[in-house]
Amino acid sequence: MKRYGMVIGLKPEAEQRYRQFHAAVWPGVLSMIRDCNIRNYSIYLHHHTLFSYFEYHGTDFAADMARMAADPTTQQWWAIMEPMQSPLPDRKPGEWWVAIDEVFHMD
Numbered sequence: 001m002k003r004y005g006m007v008i009g010l011k012p013e014a015e016q017r018y019r020q021f022h023a024a025v026w027p028g029v030l031s032m033i034r035d036c037n038i039r040n041y042s043i044y045l046h047h048h049t050l051f052s053y054f055e056y057h058g059t060d061f062a063a064d065m066a067r068m069a070a071d072p073t074t075q076q077w078w079a080i081m082e083p084m085q086s087p088l089p090d091r092k093p094g095e096w097w098v099a100i101d102e103v104f105h106m107d
Contacts, residue, residue, distance in 0.1 A: 001039075001055050001056065001057050002055070002056045002061070003053070003054075003055050003056075003102055003105065004052075004053070004054050004055075004056060004099065005051065005052070005053050005099070005100045005101075005102060006051070006052045006097035006098060006099050006100060007049055007050065007051050007052075007088065007097065007098050007100055008049075008050050008085050008086065008087055008088060008096065008097045008098065009048055009049055009050070009085060009086030009087065009088060010045060010048050010049065010050050010084060010085060010086065011048070011083075011084055011085070011086050012048050014083075014084035014085075015045070015048070017084060018045075018081070018084050019045075021080065021081070022043065025077075026073060026077060028071075028073035028074075029073060029074055029077045032067075032068055032071045032073065032074050033068070035067075036058070036064040036065070036067055036068045037056055037057045037058030037064055038054045038055070038056055038057075038064075039054070039055045039056075039057055040053070040054060040055045041053070041054040041055075042054070048086075050085070050097075052097065082096070
């Protein structure tokens with residue numbers, strides 16, 4: 001299992017809508033997340049910055065992420081979410097959410 005933390009901005013005017021969508025995430029999106037070996041997934045919000053945490057239990061993260069990106073339901077979900085988000089300027093090429101380094105963990 002590998003833990004992931006990621007961040008992205010959230011446009012202030014989109015906060016209420018973003019919260020509404022995440023209060024009732026589409027079942028197909030949730031199924032795809034599970035099918036792609038992601039567990040214990042959370043998104044937090046602080047001053048227009050979203051922080052996500054999840055645990056990956058698969059063996060090929062890139063392949064699972066490509067599978068998720070190819071899913072039509074996930075694509076529809078992302079088409080709604082992406083305009084609400086504000087990617088950080090220091091993200092790597094091809095990165096939407098910025099992957100951040102874990103500096104401490106305690107079980």
